[in-house]
Amino acid sequence: MSELSTAVDSPVATGSVPGSAALRAALDAAGRVLGEERVARPAGDAARTRLLGPNTSLFRSRRVAAVLRPTTAEQVGEIVELFSREPDSGSLHAISTGRNWGLGSREPAEDDAVVLDLGGLDRVRALDLDAGWAVVEPGVTQGGLSRLLAHTPRMVNVTVSAAATSIIGNALDRGVGLRGQRTEDLAGLEVVLPGGETVRVGWWPGAGRTAPVYPHGLGPSTLPLFVQSNLGVVTAAVIRLPARPEALRVTRLGFPAPALAEVTDTVRRWVAQGLTRGVPRIYDPAAGASYGGAEGEWAVHLPVDGTAESVAALTGILTAEARRSGLFTEISATDGADPARPHHEVTRLVERAYAGDPDITDTLFRAKMGVGADKVDPEAGFLFFLPLLPFTGEAVAHADRLLREAAQATGVRLSATLHLLGPDLIDCVVAMKFPHEDDAAARAHRALDLLYASFADAGFAPYRLDVDHAGQRDALAVDAAAVALTRRLKAVLDPNNAIAAGRYR
Numbered sequence: 001m002s003e004l005s006t007a008v009d010s011p012v013a014t015g016s017v018p019g020s021a022a023l024r025a026a027l028d029a030a031g032r033v034l035g036e037e038r039v040a041r042p043a044g045d046a047a048r049t050r051l052l053g054p055n056t057s058l059f060r061s062r063r064v065a066a067v068l069r070p071t072t073a074e075q076v077g078e079i080v081e082l083f084s085r086e087p088d089s090g091s092l093h094a095i096s097t098g099r100n101w102g103l104g105s106r107e108p109a110e111d112d113a114v115v116l117d118l119g120g121l122d123r124v125r126a127l128d129l130d131a132g133w134a135v136v137e138p139g140v141t142q143g144g145l146s147r148l149l150a151h152t153p154r155m156v157n158v159t160v161s162a163a164a165t166s167i168i169g170n171a172l173d174r175g176v177g178l179r180g181q182r183t184e185d186l187a188g189l190e191v192v193l194p195g196g197e198t199v200r201v202g203w204w205p206g207a208g209r210t211a212p213v214y215p216h217g218l219g220p221s222t223l224p225l226f227v228q229s230n231l232g233v234v235t236a237a238v239i240r241l242p243a244r245p246e247a248l249r250v251t252r253l254g255f256p257a258p259a260l261a262e263v264t265d266t267v268r269r270w271v272a273q274g275l276t277r278g279v280p281r282i283y284d285p286a287a288g289a290s291y292g293g294a295e296g297e298w299a300v301h302l303p304v305d306g307t308a309e310s311v312a313a314l315t316g317i318l319t320a321e322a323r324r325s326g327l328f329t330e331i332s333a334t335d336g337a338d339p340a341r342p343h344h345e346v347t348r349l350v351e352r353a354y355a356g357d358p359d360i361t362d363t364l365f366r367a368k369m370g371v372g373a374d375k376v377d378p379e380a381g382f383l384f385f386l387p388l389l390p391f392t393g394e395a396v397a398h399a400d401r402l403l404r405e406a407a408q409a410t411g412v413r414l415s416a417t418l419h420l421l422g423p424d425l426i427d428c429v430v431a432m433k434f435p436h437e438d439d440a441a442a443r444a445h446r447a448l449d450l451l452y453a454s455f456a457d458a459g460f461a462p463y464r465l466d467v468d469h470a471g472q473r474d475a476l477a478v479d480a481a482a483v484a485l486t487r488r489l490k491a492v493l494d495p496n497n498a499i500a501a502g503r504y505r
């Protein structure tokens with residue numbers, strides 16, 4: 001369930017709800033579908049920005065017309081149909097668990113949306129350990145599914161966010177797990193279209209169906225249309241479950257800042273040649289501090305998995321390569337296995353995460369955020385900037401310079417983690433942590449604006465947007481006609497804007 005107790009506790013004052021007659025009629029009808037206790041409406045105009053509670057990034061709280069909390073996919077179909085009837089009956093903003101920290105949490109991009117909180121749809125509908133898939137609803141968390149898979153031959157591709165984050169919510173925003181980009185885990189989606197019709201796109205299990213998991217089907221593939229999308233509301237997904245490795249080890253390296261470009265090119269060769277698996281990561285000194293990185297030094301995590309023998313062999317090759325390069329001040333492959341090593345506990349947690357355990361107690365998450373998942377929005381200050389970089393030493397050194405310039409100009413402490421998504425692509429995760437108060441937030445937002453501008457100038461566009469930069473898609477598009485095509489689809493499928501335009505409009 002998402003954190004909407006504030007909203008749900010707010011008074012239900014049907015008569016005084018602001019908005020058009022069509023909106024009030026749709027909300028009244030939603031109350032009959034869900035029961036009034038699952039419809040939170042603002043008591044008056046001023047309460048409209050308080051319905052969702054605080055967000056960790058201190059983005060401006062949007063005016064919200066209501067929060068609806070269905071518990072079944074059928075109810076979602078009925079609700080979407082209600083908001084499809086007329087142009088001014090309101091637009092729905094769907095969330096799964098609403099923990100989109102750093103990019104907006106539960107906030108819609110625009111004012112006056114009706115928030116559709118799907119955290120109450122929390123069933124794992126089906127699971128096939130032989131074939132390697134699970135059918136999950138939006139409220140199913142990575143912690144919940146991984147607990148179900150404990151001691152089985154299958155695992156979930158987990159992120160390093162909290163255990164109580166949604167698998168579907170993260171995948172639909174093109175989140176990144178430790179085994180790869182979460183969109184690659186999506187084999188099928190159950191989608192409610194504007195109008196209320198439910199379709200299943202991609203691969204879907206059926207009674208007696210033995211076809212192997214293959215999301216593309218025949219002809220044009222429609223699954224990707226519903227990722228970072230305002231074309232439908234997702235009520236379930238088929239998630240691929242990778243085979244659990246028999247053995248896994250993380251090699252830890254440390255290096256000084258001047259070696260950044262050379263280390264990047266060296267690690268790129270290892271990734272290209274298959275010496276490391278999953279999503280290896282490079283941490284700047286601020287990000288590496290949570291993982292036992294030495295003061296002022298950069299750190300690298302190189303996961304290797306497979307059989308015990310292949311892991312031992314590849315780890316030996318990696319550490320020998322690292323030694324020969326002469327670039328590293330620290331090289332260790334035994335931290336996770338040896339309790340006597342200084343960084344044993346943290347490396348063990350990292351190894352477990354690469355093997356599908358999202359750290360149910362959020363130990364690392366708390367260490368990074370200073371608070372547990374339930375306190376992030378009210379107490380922590382946090383922003384994300386997520387550009388993609390070419391995997392070259394030159395590009396990474398350039399990005400590092402841009403980050404330092406933004407930090408210097410604003411006094412904001414930035415940290416960067418490079419997710420190595422393949423031999424040619426880096427997801428550069430820039431995090432800003434700041435005290436949860438207005439002045440510090442204003443500085444962090446200024447740094448964020450500077451980063452959007454300077455990274456765009458350098459050709460490093462973000463692959464996810466926050467609610468305040470929702471208009472950026474046009475400016476960053478490779479081909480304006482391709483964006484126009486998706487808008488034509490939106491106009492055909494959703495003429496009355498039942499679904500809010502969102503961050504990727």
Ligand SMILES: Cc1cc2nc3c(=O)[nH]c(=O)nc-3n(C[C@H](O)[C@H](O)[C@H](O)COP(=O)(O)OP(=O)(O)OC[C@H]3O[C@@H](n4cnc5c(N)ncnc54)[C@H](O)[C@@H]3O)c2cc1C
Pocket residue numbers: 094095096097098099100101102105106118138159160161162165166167168169170172173174175176177232233234235365368369382502
């Ligand atoms: C310390 C820390 C570490 C983090 N680590 C990671 C990480 O490793 N990888 C990563 O990707 N993120 C990370 N995050 C960011 C964030 O917490 C996760 O991405 C989180 O999974 C997103 O929240 P959620 O799962 O509740 O999704 P939600 O907030 O529910 O959804 C995200 C967005 O998807 C869309 N959406 C959601 N559900 C639906 C639906 N059913 N139908 C249609 N559209 C929908 C909406 O636009 C929504 O805003 C981290 C955050 C912090 C603070």
